[in-house]
Structures are given as C-alpha cells and as structure tokens.
Amino acid sequence: MSTASGPLAFPSGRQYQEALQNTALCFHDRDLRGARPQVTKLGLPRPISGQFASVFSLTSSDGRRYALKCFTSHVRDQQDRYEAISDKLSGINSGSLSQPWRIGFEYVPDGILVHGSRFPVLKMDWVEAVTLSSWLDSHHKNSAAVRNLAEHFALLTEDLTAHDIAHGDLQHGNLLVASDGTFRLVDYDGMFVPALNGRHSTERGHRNYQSPARGDDDFDSTLDYFSNWVIYLALHAVSTDPSLWTRLHEPDGEYLLLAEDDFKDPAGSVRLRTLLSHTDSTVRDLAEQVKMLAWQPLSLVPRLSAAVAPTHGTRIPGPRAGHGRRPGWLDDHVAATRATGPGVSTTRTDSLPPKYLHRRVADVLLGLLLLPLAVLVPSALAVAELITPYVMTLSYGGSLGMTALTARATRRRRPETKALRAHLSQLRERRRATLGPVRTADRLQQERQEFDDSETTRQRELATAQTKMQHSHAKAVKAAEKKKARDQQAIEKEIAALAGQRQTTLGRALTSYRKEAIDRELRKIRLHERELTGIGRSLVQALAAHGVRTAADFTGITLIRSSGKYNNITALINTADGRRVDIKGIGENRARTLDAWRVRQHARVSSRAPSSLPAARHQSIEADFVRRETDLYRQRLEAEATARRALEAAVNQLRSGLARLDGEDQLAARHASQQREQFTQRLAHLGEPYLRLAVVESEIAAANRSARTLSLLRYLRFAVIGR
Numbered sequence: 001m002s003t004a005s006g007p008l009a010f011p012s013g014r015q016y017q018e019a020l021q022n023t024a025l026c027f028h029d030r031d032l033r034g035a036r037p038q039v040t041k042l043g044l045p046r047p048i049s050g051q052f053a054s055v056f057s058l059t060s061s062d063g064r065r066y067a068l069k070c071f072t073s074h075v076r077d078q079q080d081r082y083e084a085i086s087d088k089l090s091g092i093n094s095g096s097l098s099q100p101w102r103i104g105f106e107y108v109p110d111g112i113l114v115h116g117s118r119f120p121v122l123k124m125d126w127v128e129a130v131t132l133s134s135w136l137d138s139h140h141k142n143s144a145a146v147r148n149l150a151e152h153f154a155l156l157t158e159d160l161t162a163h164d165i166a167h168g169d170l171q172h173g174n175l176l177v178a179s180d181g182t183f184r185l186v187d188y189d190g191m192f193v194p195a196l197n198g199r200h201s202t203e204r205g206h207r208n209y210q211s212p213a214r215g216d217d218d219f220d221s222t223l224d225y226f227s228n229w230v231i232y233l234a235l236h237a238v239s240t241d242p243s244l245w246t247r248l249h250e251p252d253g254e255y256l257l258l259a260e261d262d263f264k265d266p267a268g269s270v271r272l273r274t275l276l277s278h279t280d281s282t283v284r285d286l287a288e289q290v291k292m293l294a295w296q297p298l299s300l301v302p303r304l305s306a307a308v309a310p311t312h313g314t315r316i317p318g319p320r321a322g323h324g325r326r327p328g329w330l331d332d333h334v335a336a337t338r339a340t341g342p343g344v345s346t347t348r349t350d351s352l353p354p355k356y357l358h359r360r361v362a363d364v365l366l367g368l369l370l371l372p373l374a375v376l377v378p379s380a381l382a383v384a385e386l387i388t389p390y391v392m393t394l395s396y397g398g399s400l401g402m403t404a405l406t407a408r409a410t411r412r413r414r415p416e417t418k419a420l421r422a423h424l425s426q427l428r429e430r431r432r433a434t435l436g437p438v439r440t441a442d443r444l445q446q447e448r449q450e451f452d453d454s455e456t457t458r459q460r461e462l463a464t465a466q467t468k469m470q471h472s473h474a475k476a477v478k479a480a481e482k483k484k485a486r487d488q489q490a491i492e493k494e495i496a497a498l499a500g501q502r503q504t505t506l507g508r509a510l511t512s513y514r515k516e517a518i519d520r521e522l523r524k525i526r527l528h529e530r531e532l533t534g535i536g537r538s539l540v541q542a543l544a545a546h547g548v549r550t551a552a553d554f555t556g557i558t559l560i561r562s563s564g565k566y567n568n569i570t571a572l573i574n575t576a577d578g579r580r581v582d583i584k585g586i587g588e589n590r591a592r593t594l595d596a597w598r599v600r601q602h603a604r605v606s607s608r609a610p611s612s613l614p615a616a617r618h619q620s621i622e623a624d625f626v627r628r629e630t631d632l633y634r635q636r637l638e639a640e641a642t643a644r645r646a647l648e649a650a651v652n653q654l655r656s657g658l659a660r661l662d663g664e665d666q667l668a669a670r671h672a673s674q675q676r677e678q679f680t681q682r683l684a685h686l687g688e689p690y691l692r693l694a695v696v697e698s699e700i701a702a703a704n705r706s707a708r709t710l711s712l713l714r715y716l717r718f719a720v721i722g723r
Contacts, residue, residue, distance in 0.1 A: 013054035067125070068122070098155035218298050233258070427703060451679070527544070548573060556574045
C-alpha cells in the first residue's frame with residue numbers, strides 16, 4: 001500500500017475493529033458502505049485474527065454476506081499477485097471442476113479508511129462451511145462420510161493439478177467442508193498460478209502440513225504435493241479406523257493426525273509409528289510413503305492423484321499393495337531402476353528358480369542316506385519343517401552328523417542356491433554402495449534444514465526490523481503531528497487575543513494622550529494668591545520653593561492626624577514627582593482649599609481634552625498590530641511547514657530504511673537461492689539415493705522370500721522324495 005506521502009505502517013486488528021464501527025465512513029465500496037459487521041457481546045466488530053490479517057463478517061444492506069480480509073502487514077507485489085490469481089481462477093470453467101471449491105473475491109487497493117489513511121482489503125464471498133478439523137470432530141465416527149470426503153479431497157487435488165495451480169497452504173483451517181460434503185478453499189495469499197512463475201513464495205504454509213525440505217524458492221504447481229499426502233493419509237486412516245482421530249488428534253490441535261515433529265523425527269514419532277503398524281495395509285503404505293517423502297526435495301514428491309486415481313461415486317483406492325511394506329507408487333520407479341543404472345544386478349529375483357529342480361546323483365545318494373529316517377518317521381516328510389531342526393540338532397552328536405554335513409555341502413553346490421547366493425551378494429554390495437550416498441544425502445538434508453532454519457530466522461528478524469521501522473515511523477509521524485497541533489494551538493490563541501490587546505492598547509494610548517494634554521494645560525495654570533482664599537503671597541512662594549507652582553505640580557493632599565493629647569492634623573502636599581511635602585503655614589483648611597482649586601482646574605481642562613488619538617499615532621498602533629498578526633500567521637505557516645518537513649523526513653527515513661532492508665533481503669534471497677540450487681544439484685548428483693536404497697531393500701526382501709523356497713529343509717525333502 002502506498003499513499004501520496006509514502007508507505008505507512010498497517011493498522012492492527014484493534015484499529016480495524018474501531019474503524020468498522022462506522023462502515024458508512026470507512027468504505028467507498030457500495031456493497032460495504034453502511035454494511036453491518038458481526039459483533040461481539042460488547043457490540044464491537046468480531047475479528048477472526050490470523051498471522052498477517054484479520055477477517056470480519058459484514059452483511060450489506062441487500063442482505064448479502066461478505067468476509068472482509070484486512071491486512072496487518074505489508075506484502076510486496078500483493079496487488080499483482082491477487083490480480084494474477086483472480087484472472088486464473090475466473091478463467092476456469094466451473095463445469096470442469098469436481099466441486100465448487102472456488103471462492104469469489106475482489107482485491108480493493110484503497111478499500112478501508114483507518115486513522116486518515118486508506119489501506120487495501122480483500123472482499124470475499126461468505127462461505128457457509130466449517131473447517132476440516134471441526135468437521136472431523138463431529139463426523140469422524142461416520143466412516144462412509146469420511147471416505148466420501150477423502151474422495152472429494154483427492155478430486156480437489158486433481159482440479160488444482162489439472163490447471164497448474166498450487167494453493168501453497170493446504171491445512172485444516174483453509175479447507176472448509178460444506179453441508180453437502182464438498183470442499184471450499186479459502187486464503188489465496190500464497191497461491192501459485194502460472195502467471196507468477198519465477199517469483200518467490202510469500203509464505204511457507206502451516207508447518208504441520210509442509211515438508212521440512214520446503215524453502216522460499218519452492219514456488220510452482222507442485223507446492224501442495226506433500227500436503228496432499230499428509231491430508232489424504234489422515235482422511236483415509238480415519239475412514240478406516242475412526243478411533244485414530246481421538247487417539248492421535250489433540251482437541252483444538254493445529255494438525256490432523258501428523259505434525260511437523262513427526263516429519264522431522266519419524267524414528268521417534270509415536271503417531272507415525274501407530275500408523276505404520278496399523279492392521280490396514282493401505283494405512284501402512286500411506287504412512288510409509290509420507291515418512292519417505294518427508295525429506296525428499298519437493299520436485300521428487302509424486303502427485304496424489306497419480307496413486308489414488310479417484311473416481312466419482314466409488315471409494316478411492318489407496319496406493320497399490322502386494323509388495324510387502326513398500327508404497328505402491330514406488331513400484332514404477334523400482335521397475336525402471338531394475339532395468340538400468342550403475343551397479344544394478346542382472347539377476348532378477350523373479351528369474352530365480354521357485355524350487356529345486358532335477359535331482360542329480362549326489363541328491364539321490366543323499367536321499368538314500370535319509371530314507372531310513374523317513375521310514376522311521378513317516379510323518380517327517382509331511383511336517384519336515386517341524387521335525388528336521390531336532391534331527392539336525394541330534395545329528396552332530398550321533399551317526400547322522402556326517403549325513404547332515406554332506407547335505408549342507410551338496411545343497412551349496414546346487415545351481416539354485418549358487419544363483420541365490422550370487423544374487424544376494426550383489427544386492428548386499430549394492431546396498432553398501434548406496435548407503436554412502438544416503439548418508440551424504442542425510443547430511444545434505446540436515447545442512448539444508450539448518451540453512452532453511454537460519455533463513456527463517458533471518459526473515460523473522462527482517463520482519464521484526466520492518467515492523468520496528470514502521471512503528472518508529474508511526475511514532476515520528478505522531479510526534480510531528482502533535483507538535484504541529486500544539487504550536488498551531490498556541491499561535492491561534494495569540495491571534496485570537498490580538499483583537500482584545502488592540503483595543504486595550506488603543507485605550508491606554510488615548511488615556512496617555514489625554515493625560516499629556518491635560519498636564520500641558522495644567523502647567524499653564526499658575527498659583528495666584530488672589531484665587532486661593534487664605535493663601536497669600538508668602539505661602540505661594542513657600543509652595544514654589546517646594547516645586548509646586550502650577551496645577552500640574554501636585555496631585556492632591558494627605559491629612560495625618562496625630563495621636564497625641566491635642567489631636568492635631570498635619571497636611572501634606574502630594575507632588576507630581578511622588579513626594580509628600582509639609583509646608584509651614586498650610587494646615588488642613590488651606591490644604592483643602594488648595595486641593596479644591598486643583599480639582600476645579602483639572603475638571604475644566606479635562607472637559608476640553610481630545611477624545612481620540614491623532615491619526616498618525618492611531619495608524620502607528622494599528623500598523624504594529626498588523627505586523628504582529630502577520631508575524632503570527634507566518635509562524636503558523638512555518639509550523640505547518642516544519643511539521644510537513646518532519647513528516648517528509650519520517651517518510652523518507654522509512655522509505656530508505658525499507659529499501660535498505662529490501663535490498664539486503666534481495667541479496668540474501670539471491671544467495672539463499674544459489675545455496676538451495678547447490679543443495680538441489682548436490683542431491684541430484686547423488687542420483688536419488690533414497691529411491692535406490694528402497695529398491696535394493698525391496699529386492700533383498702524379495703530375495704529372502706525366495707530363499708525360503710530353497711532352504712535346507714526344502715532341500716532335504718527334495719533329496720528324499722524328489723520334489
């Protein structure tokens with residue numbers, strides 16, 4: 001997802017939950033705008049949370065129900081992938097599918113508004129179905145229903161294979177079972193379609209359903225082959241023996257019957273051992289097959305439909321039996337390997353004589369030596385396998401010892417036993433020759449697993465670094481926006497206060513201007529004895545000596561009553577410069593007369609004082625406030641610009657950081673691809689050692705079965721009676 005300012009951290013499930021409380025505001029899509037989300041008991045939209053997304057159920061105004069997938073992390077080229085997947089799925093004829101497993105969806109790049117930014121969503125048709133594990137919880141005792149479900153699963157894998165599609169994460173949570181017993185396939189995030197050929201996988205799928213050998217470079221139409229075997233094994237096993245579900249599956253377990261630990265350590269797996277020792281041969285064969293495929297490169301895993309060949313309305317047969325414990329799918333490989341290849345024996349087990357043929361002279365003579373024993377114990381010929389061990393035990397202590405030694409020597413010279421010994425010797429030599437490459441392959445597989453684990457750790461650390469970087473970005477954006485709001489709020493407050501300050505300043509200026517005018521006029525009015533009753537020339541001169549010459553030179557009087565016996569009052573003159581002077585001869589009455597004169601003069605002058613400021617002075621004050629207001633507006637613009645620069649810096653830092661991480665990831669991914677290619681080439685150079693070992697072990701088992709028809713007991717019988 002990108003915006004005009006760059007990539008942003010994706011919302012959390014909780015933030016999506018908050019946004020969905022007002023669907024009329026957060027959606028443009030006409031189906032989703034105003035839709036009602038399914039809510040919890042608290043009235044909040046109910047999320048189904050996953051690792052990379054949260055899914056919500058919404059019902060539109062026309063009653064149609066949708067599943068809305070809201071992404072909580074960024075995936076590169078997500079939109080391109082979904083468009084390629086949509087084009088492929090929409091182009092498939094529904095009539096060519098075994099069941100309606102496709103789910104309609106639409107990728108909406110700017111689908112939802114969260115905290116002022118728009119993010120992509122996936123709008124999907126709602127499916128009335130339950131997960132595979134939930135369905136098995138309820139139906140595992142119904143063998144026919146489970147068998148029918150196994151058939152539908154095999155048919156589903158055929159559909160995917162036929163159209164070169166791989167889901168990428170087949171597991172119990174993504175396989176939904178409808179009421180008619182057919183599948184619905186959900187979560188197409190990691191799906192492969194031919195248009196995505198050459199890209200890497202965006203995920204590795206659920207660990208309890210994937211081969212330990214799977215890596216990020218494994219991304220083609222064979223991606224599901226191992227998962228197919230794991231799921232089909234579980235379905236077939238439960239249909240055969242419903243008790244396996246309660247014995248091997250934990251309640252709410254994230255697997256069906258087998259899990260990751262069983263694939264990684266088959267020797268120590270109780271669950272796998274239970275399936276390998278089951279009384280049903282097909283269950284055993286399927287379990288053996290999963291065990292053998294767990295560490296094979298995905299390119300060597302056979303497709304499920306090639307072995308089970310499902311047909312509508314009939315039970316799906318398991319892998320072909322009849323070859324001991326070897327899975328049937330291996331038979332074709334065995335036939336091909338027997339014919340050619342280095343170190344392959346030219347003596348085939350099925351070409352060995354099934355029994356001893358044509359008695360020779362030595363055989364006849366040995367038979368004559370054994371004939372008395374046969375006469376004494378007539379039943380020995382019928383139950384030779386029971387009698388002969390005791391006879392042979394006694395023979396070394398009695399007269400039959402030489403006969404027994406002769407029989408062993410004569411049998412060893414028979415052409416049938418010679419051919420058998422030669423064949424077994426060749427097979428054991430081939431097994432010894434194969435064990436070295438198998439051990440090498442084991443080491444390579446272990447190295448690859450360790451490498452894949454380190455890659456998983458690296459990718460986890462990469463995701464952590466990306467998330468940390470996005471969180472830092474979100475924190476920086478929040479801090480910049482908070483500072484911008486704080487600064488602008490302070491500036492707006494100052495702007496709002498300017499109007500009141502302007503009136504106050506003009507009022508104070510007018511008051512000061514009037515005072516100056518009044519003071520000027522008062523200074524022109526001098527004290528004259530004729531105007532002041534009781535104040536003669538001498539007092540006027542005394543006042544002048546203290547600086548009181550005009551009506552402007554004093555501001556009033558202060559009368560101080562003494563606390564003495566006679567309660568005298570002292571009159572002080574308050575001068576304009578802030579002094580209080582005591583002038584001899586001016587008592588209370590004269591002081592009051594003097595102050596009354598000042599008040600009369602002040603009132604007369606004030607009535608003529610100017611009532612407004614001069615235009616120049618008024619304009620000067622107005623200009624000062626305009627400058628202050630202009631400066632505040634400039635500060636507000638600067639605050640916006642500072643916040644914008646901080647946001648741009650945060651975005652650039654996030655972009656450069658993500659680009660750096662992406663570059664490092666691409667470099668590491670190329671190195672990982674080269675490493676995996678080297679592993680693949682080294683394994684390919686070994687020439688399928690596991691398969692060759694399985695072939696040799698199979699032929700040794702067959703040779704040992706043939707050896708029972710050429711045993712010493714059978715030879716003694718042959719020497720006596722000729723058959």
